[in-house]
Each structure stands twice: as structure tokens, then as C-alpha cells.
Amino acid sequence: MLEPLEVIASRSTPHPVLGSAVIESIERGVTVTGAIRFGWEGECRRCLDPVAGEVEADVFEIFQVGAPEDEDDIRELDDDTVDFVPIVRDVVLLSLPLAPLCRSDCPGPDPDRYPAKTAEQLAEEAANAEPTADPRWAALEGLTFDD
Ligand SMILES: [Zn+2]
Numbered sequence: 001m002l003e004p005l006e007v008i009a010s011r012s013t014p015h016p017v018l019g020s021a022v023i024e025s026i027e028r029g030v031t032v033t034g035a036i037r038f039g040w041e042g043e044c045r046r047c048l049d050p051v052a053g054e055v056e057a058d059v060f061e062i063f064q065v066g067a068p069e070d071e072d073d074i075r076e077l078d079d080d081t082v083d084f085v086p087i088v089r090d091v092v093l094l095s096l097p098l099a100p101l102c103r104s105d106c107p108g109p110d111p112d113r114y115p116a117k118t119a120e121q122l123a124e125e126a127a128n129a130e131p132t133a134d135p136r137w138a139a140l141e142g143l144t145f146d147d
Pocket residue numbers: 044045046047048049101102103106107108
């Protein structure tokens with residue numbers, strides 16, 4: 001059982017993290033390949049209603065005796081044992097949703113005043129908008145030139 005982990009808008013539930021892994025021998029170490037599954041809960045990024053879900057994430061780690069210190073992808077293998085807790089902890093933290101939605105078309109808390117728009121809608125509005133003059137140049141609009 002892993003203690004609940006939290007990122008900006010979601011946290012893992014206090015239920016056990018489930019998973020399986022295959023450990024294979026390599027030169028001076030082992031590789032760990034597998035997958036884990038865990039539940040999460042959080043708040044919708046638009047309406048702040050509670051949301052929950054389940055994540056399945058792949059696990060791949062390399063453990064070696066005398067792992068190079070400048071190599072972040074290879075963990076040190078101590079006493080011929082593999083500690084799964086830091087692996088699972090890292091994968092859970094990296095897999096938690098940073099900005100979850102209660103549903104893909106969530107209209108937000110007050111859709112009449114603050115309608116949620118897609119990136120395409122915002123780009124189309126910007127392309128069709130009339131260019132506005134900088135107010136600091138407004139005095140120049142009254143300027144006329146004689147030939
Ligand atoms: Zn929502």
C-alpha cells in the first residue's frame with residue numbers, strides 16, 4: 001500500500017496499487033518491465049466538481065551494480081534486491097492527471113458568462129477579429145495632410 005500521492009489537481013486514492021512485472025537478467029543487473037493500475041480522484045479543471053478515474057501505466061526500469069552516477073535512467077542494484085516502492089511512486093506521480101475534466105465537453109461553472117472554448121474556436125475568433133488601434137496613437141487619427 002502506497003501513501004496517497006498528489007499533483008496539482010489530482011491525487012491517488014488510498015487503495016492498493018495493483019500491477020505485475022517481469023524481471024529479466026542483464027549484464028551486472030536486471031530490467032523490470034510491467035504495468036501498474038491505480039485509482040485517482042481530483043477536481044474538474046473547469047467546474048471544480050469532484051472527478052475520479054483509474055490509470056494504467058507501463059513500468060520499465062534498469063537496475064545495475066555500479067550504475068553510472070550521471071545516468072538517471074539506471075538505478076543502483078543493492079544486495080541483489082529490487083525495491084519496487086520508488087518505482088511505483090515515480091510512475092504514479094508521473095501518471096496522475098494534471099488537469100482532469102469531469103467530461104470532455106464540460107461547460108464550466110457559468111457557461112453563459114464564461115463560455116468554454118476550444119483552441120480552434122479561439123484561433124478562429126482571433127483570425128476574424130477587427131484589428132484595434134493602439135490608444136496611444138489615437139491623436140494621429142485627427143491628423144490631415146495638405147498636398
Ligand atoms: Zn467539469
